[in-house]
Amino acid sequence: MLWSLVSSLIKHSSVSHTIVTPQYVLSPRIIGKCSDQLLCRRQQNNWKQSKQIRHQLNNQLGNSNQSGNMANIDNIRISVIQPEDRQRVLDFLRIHYYCEEPLTVGREPKQQDPADEEFNLSNINHGTCLMAINTETESIVGAVLAGPKGPDEAEHLFEEAAAEGQSKWGIILKFLAGVERDANVFQRYGVQKALHAHVLGVDGEMRGKNIGGRLMSELMRLGKKLGYEILTADCTSYYSARLCERLGWECINAAYYADYVDDVNKKPVFVVQPPHDCCRTFAQRL
């Protein structure tokens, strides 16, 4: 975290989009205890509900048609997010990311902490954040926000979490600090400079079309070009974990929400609905 604050400001104009081989690996570990039937029903209900919320929010923003179905999925441009894109990226994430991200909605109040938004958007200044644009409407249909981290990342996150205290962001940071420590990326891979994907969100109307995979693949290319040795992501969502598995990334840690309990009342700190059951850390050498 602090690493990201002191790193230099690097800007890149654009990168071309890529097509990822649609190879799919379904991990029984990820499915966990949910039966297929339950999983299916929950998926449909969750998706239906979140679709309604997104429609409402889209209408409030007056852009209900901008991110609708595209006739041609190849009409996607992936480009580096620039500082001037900050507000529209935030508007996009409020509708398509925060409303569903398991740690955010797994704790009351479900609304994200402003400090959470502030940190994630601060990564734009590193030139390591990408957005997928519908070239017909020029609207954002996906985004990945990533930033640098070093071997002392876990330590910094614990310090930052302690400074934040019991705020929602402080509680999330403490969980992520433990995940960072347990994943132990720097020792495990013998690297010094990593790029970490903090946020991945795709327009609810555009899911299941590999836009998330294309963003992550392009991020790998960008990270390599910028001299990062490894790309990591803490997949708090069942779907993002599937995506990373499909890309062939290595899963190096899993922190189960049911096991992460409050010291005092022994209840789970995050009450997360299936199919999301854990935060999986993935890594890919660049």
Ligand code: ACO
């Ligand atoms: N409900 C049901 N199924 C979904 C959903 C959903 N909300 N999202 C994706 N899927 C399914 C897809 O149908 C696909 O399944 P399939 O391969 O069996 O057809 C699978 O999940 C993966 O789909 P992709 O096309 O690879 O990924 P996509 O472009 O849809 O984006 C993402 C995945 C980014 C996780 C998206 O679901 C999303 O924005 N979720 C909300 C925000 C979130 O939780 N982000 C991840 C947090 S972790 C992190 O940020 C690092």
